[in-house]
Amino acid sequence: DQQVKQNSPSLSVQEGRISILNCDYTNSMFDYFLWYKKYPAEGPTFLISISSIKDKNEDGRFTVFLNKSAKHLSLHIVPSQPGDSAVYFCAASGGGGADGLTFGKGTHLIIQP
Amino acid sequence: GAGVSQSPSNKVTEKGKDVELRCDPISGHTALYWYRQSLGQGLEFLIYFQGNSAPDKSGLPSDRFSAERTGGSVSTLTIQRTQQEDSAVYLCASSVRDYYEQYFGPGTRLTVT
Numbered sequence: 001d002q003q004v005k006q007n008s009p010s011l012s013v014q015e016g017r018i019s020i021l022n023c024d025y026t027n028s029m030f031d032y033f034l035w036y037k038k039y040p041a042e043g044p045t046f047l048i049s050i051s052s053i054k055d056k057n058e059d060g061r062f063t064v065f066l067n068k069s070a071k072h073l074s075l076h077i078v079p080s081q082p083g084d085s086a087v088y089f090c091a092a093s094g095g096g097g098a099d100g101l102t103f104g105k106g107t108h109l110i111i112q113p
Numbered sequence: 114g115a116g117v118s119q120s121p122s123n124k125v126t127e128k129g130k131d132v133e134l135r136c137d138p139i140s141g142h143t144a145l146y147w148y149r150q151s152l153g154q155g156l157e158f159l160i161y162f163q164g165n166s167a168p169d170k171s172g173l174p175s176d177r178f179s180a181e182r183t184g185g186s187v188s189t190l191t192i193q194r195t196q197q198e199d200s201a202v203y204l205c206a207s208s209v210r211d212y213y214e215q216y217f218g219p220g221t222r223l224t225v226t
Binding site for chain 1: 117146148154155156158160161169172215216217218220
C-alpha cells in the first residue's frame with residue numbers, strides 16, 4: 001500500500017503564476033515531511049521540510065503547508081519560474097533514520113513561458 | 114565541499130552476473146541510505162547505515178542484495194545473480210545524524226539485459 005500519495009503525475013503552470021503541488025499520506029506516525037526536486041539524470045535535491053508540530057514553513061518562493069487532520073500537505077511556489085520545471089517528490093519520515101524516507105511517485109511540474 | 118558521489122554512473126550487465134555499486138557520502142555525515150527508483154515509480158528505501166552498522170536489512174528486495182559500509186564512510190551495494198527486474202536507478206543519500214534532510218548522489222543507472 002502506498003503511504004505517501006501524489007495524485008497528479010503532472011502539472012502545467014504559466015510562468016509567474018502560483019504552482020501548488022499536493023501530497024496525501026496515510027501513516028499517522030509520520031512526523032516530518034520533506035519536498036525534493038529532481039532534474040533528469042540527477043539525484044533529488046532537498047527543497048523544504050516541515051515538522052508535524054507546525055502547519056506552515058516558508059523559504060523564499062517556497063512554502064509548505066501541513067494539514068494534519070486531513071493528512072495532507074502542499075508545496076506552493078510563487079512566482080513560478082522556468083527553472084522550476086522538474087519532478088517534485090513528497091517524502092515523509094516516521095521518526096527515525098532506520099526507516100528511511102517514504103516517497104511519493106512524484107509530480108512533473110512544467111512551467112510554461 | 115563535495116556532495117554525495119556514486120560510481121559507476123551507468124552499468125549494463127548480463128542477467129546472472131554480480132554487480133557492485135559504490136557510494137561516497139558527504140564528509141562528516143554518519144547516516145547513509147540506499148534507495149532505488151524503478152521506471153515510473155517513486156523512490157524505494159532499501160537500507161540505512163548509522164556508522165558502519167545497518168540495524169534493519171528488511172528493506173532489501175531479496176537475499177541477492179547486500180550492503181556494507183566500512184570506516185563510517187564509503188558504502189557498497191552488491192547485487193548477486195542480477196535479474197531484469199533489478200534494472201533501476203540506485204540512489205545513495207547521506208545525512209548528519211539525527212537530521213532528516215538527506216542529500217542525494219546522482220545515482221547509478223543499472224540495466225540488466
